[in-house]
Amino acid sequence: AFSLLGGVRGGPAKASIVSSALTGVVSGSSISNVVTSGTFTIPAMRRAGYSAEKAGAVEVAASSNGQLMPPVMGAAAFIMADFLGVPYSALVLMAIVPALLAYTTLFILVDLEAVKLGLKGLPRAELPRFWPTLRAGLHYVFPLAYLLYALLIIELSPERAALNTIFLMIGVALLQELYLATRSGRGIGSGLRSFAQIVIEGFANGARNMVGIAIATALAGIIIAVVLITNIGFGLTDLLQTISGGNLLVALLLAQLISLVLGMGLPTTANYVVMASLVVPVITKIASQSGIDYGTLTFSGQEVPILKIVAHMFAFYFGIMADSTPPVALAAYAASAIAKGDPFKTGVQGFIYELRTALLAYMVFFNPGLLLIGVGGALEGGRIIGTALVGLTAFSAATLGYLLGNANWLQRLLYLAAAFLLMPNNPNSEIIGLGVMALTLGWQWWIRRAIA
Numbered sequence: 001a002f003s004l005l006g007g008v009r010g011g012p013a014k015a016s017i018v019s020s021a022l023t024g025v026v027s028g029s030s031i032s033n034v035v036t037s038g039t040f041t042i043p044a045m046r047r048a049g050y051s052a053e054k055a056g057a058v059e060v061a062a063s064s065n066g067q068l069m070p071p072v073m074g075a076a077a078f079i080m081a082d083f084l085g086v087p088y089s090a091l092v093l094m095a096i097v098p099a100l101l102a103y104t105t106l107f108i109l110v111d112l113e114a115v116k117l118g119l120k121g122l123p124r125a126e127l128p129r130f131w132p133t134l135r136a137g138l139h140y141v142f143p144l145a146y147l148l149y150a151l152l153i154i155e156l157s158p159e160r161a162a163l164n165t166i167f168l169m170i171g172v173a174l175l176q177e178l179y180l181a182t183r184s185g186r187g188i189g190s191g192l193r194s195f196a197q198i199v200i201e202g203f204a205n206g207a208r209n210m211v212g213i214a215i216a217t218a219l220a221g222i223i224i225a226v227v228l229i230t231n232i233g234f235g236l237t238d239l240l241q242t243i244s245g246g247n248l249l250v251a252l253l254l255a256q257l258i259s260l261v262l263g264m265g266l267p268t269t270a271n272y273v274v275m276a277s278l279v280v281p282v283i284t285k286i287a288s289q290s291g292i293d294y295g296t297l298t299f300s301g302q303e304v305p306i307l308k309i310v311a312h313m314f315a316f317y318f319g320i321m322a323d324s325t326p327p328v329a330l331a332a333y334a335a336s337a338i339a340k341g342d343p344f345k346t347g348v349q350g351f352i353y354e355l356r357t358a359l360l361a362y363m364v365f366f367n368p369g370l371l372l373i374g375v376g377g378a379l380e381g382g383r384i385i386g387t388a389l390v391g392l393t394a395f396s397a398a399t400l401g402y403l404l405g406n407a408n409w410l411q412r413l414l415y416l417a418a419a420f421l422l423m424p425n426n427p428n429s430e431i432i433g434l435g436v437m438a439l440t441l442g443w444q445w446w447i448r449r450a451i452a
Contacts, residue, residue: 002044002122003130010114011121012048013055014107016041017062021103024066026144029075030268030323032209033063034334042338049119052341053349059338060331060350061106064324065357067268068099068317071151076272076319078158080312083276085302089155094309094371097385098317098364105356105392109400116402139176143169173198212267223274240282248290252314252365255279256358259318260325268319275315283311294368306373310365317361324350352399359395359419363388367425387430391422394437404444414440 001018005011019037027033038059045055067073070092073080077095081088113119143165150161174195181191244251258279262271284307294306323331329347336343364370369384397403398415407415414436421433 002040003128003133005121006044006127007121007124009121010048010110010119012041012044013050013058013110013114016045016059017103017107017110020059020062020066021069024063024069024072026072026147027066029209029212030060030063030067030320030331031334033066034059034331035338038063038335038338042335044122046339048122049117052336052339053345054113056332056335056339056341056346057349057353058110059335060324060329060346061353062103063331063335064320064350064354065099065102065106067320068095068102068357070095070099071148073316076269076316079269079273080276080316084309084312085304086297086299086309087155088158089152090299092152094313094373097370097372098313098360101370101385101388101392102357102360104389105396106353108393109353109356109396112397112400112402116400116406139172143172169202170199173202219270221273223277240279241286244286246286246289248286248292251283251286252362255283255315256318256361259315260321262319262322268322271319271322272316275319276312280308280311280315283314284308287311294374297373306368309371309373310368313371314361314365317357317364321351321354321357324354326351355399356392356396359392359423360388363391363423366423369425383430384425387422387434390437391419391433394422394433395419404441405448407440407444411440411444 001015001022002012005014005018008014016037019041020033023033023037027036038056042055042059045058046052050058067076071077071088073092073095077091078088080086081091084091146168147161147165150156150164151158156164177195177198178188178191181187181194240251240254244254255275259271259275262274284305287307292307294310296303296305297309298304323329324347326332326344326347329343329350332347332350333343335341335350336346339346367384367388369375369381370388372381375381375384394415397407398412398419401407401412403415418433418437418440421429421436423429
């Protein structure tokens with residue numbers, strides 16, 4: 001990531017986004033993502049001119065979005081597939097487009113901020129060379145490629161695919177250590193000792209990382225059992241329905257607030273389980289009463305309502321924002337420790353960057369085409385993805401206050417309006433939204449030209 005992007009404007013921030021996206025493919029924790037890639041990217045961002053808080057916030061947003069990345073998806077994908085009765089491979093394919101949209105718009109956002117702040121990249125002399133760097137770690141790609149092959153092509157169970165990948169990774173580590181030991185003249189015995197150390201440390205780190213997930217999932221299971229025994233879920237349904245007045249948008253906003261409050265203390269997986277148990281049934285009920293019916297998908301002879309799928313995705317996306325939601329914002333504390341900045345300010349800035357994920361959750365709910373559901377062909381898919389990308393870019397411009405130049409309050413409101421108009425899958429709304437976007441861009445271009 002650094003070899004490709006480190007030298008362009010805002011290069012370290014862009015490298016942070018790419019490296020966090022790639023780390024998210026195999027990592028189920030935004031915090032571990034921060035401390036893995038942030039150790040390199042945050043100091044580089046500081047050298048490029050970012051403040052401590054902004055450098056940490058970029059890494060927080062990039063690492064949090066890592067939980068959107070298939071196939072792991074913050075470890076919640078396995079539970080979601082079980083809840084929905086959907087094959088894991090199908091769920092992973094549904095999640096690809098939203099994940100890429102989230103990272104693409106974050107990339108655009110940091111590029112705009114680099115232009116706004118007048119930031120440049122690092123000198124090429126400080127960056128690694130691409131091909132030697134790629135060759136040095138190319139063998140690590142094989143276990144990951146096998147994992148994707150096992151999950152998506154031959155559709156092994158997640159447990160079997162993961163177990164096979166672990167064995168393959170051990171084999172790769174053995175060959176690596178024997179090769180390095182032989183080449184350096186240390187002997188095969190030295191290579192075997194370093195291999196044994198790697199395996200033992202790997203098992204230990206895996207066990208430590210699983211403790212938090214295991215405890216959170218177990219406690220979430222207790223919450224689910226209490227909900228079923230006490231029927232508190234029905235009480236929450238009635239309460240949300242009463243407060244929202246049966247209005248779907250109000251119910252979604254309330255569900256969003258509940259998820260963000262829960263996110264202050266729960267990891268993503270546990271947050272999703274609680275939301276799926278308590279809030280998703282409310283959302284689907286009110287949406288059905290509002291006349292929303294996206295139809296069903298059939299898996300192994302079992303019909304799954306599409307509305308149920310998008311409601312679970314909605315809850316999952318807001319669960320992802322847990323680690324970047326102040327005042328707790330655990331990922332922000334990890335990033336600020338590396339950047340030596342203020343944790344609360346880092347969390348607030350990271351949350352602002354992460355607001356794109358909130359809009360993405362609404363886009364997915366009102367437009368299942370973003371999950372590649374019901375898309376009639378490449379042309380329709382391109383329109384859906386393209387308008388979503390423009391909408392998310394407009395939203396980023398509104399929150400940042402910059403696109404072709406500094407945006408005044410009216411231009412920011414117009415960008416915000418364009419983003420909301422491009423949210424639903426409605427051709428008429430999309431035409432108006434694109435018109436508003438074009439009008440505001442023209443206004444900014446005219447002002448920029450007049451000043452020049």
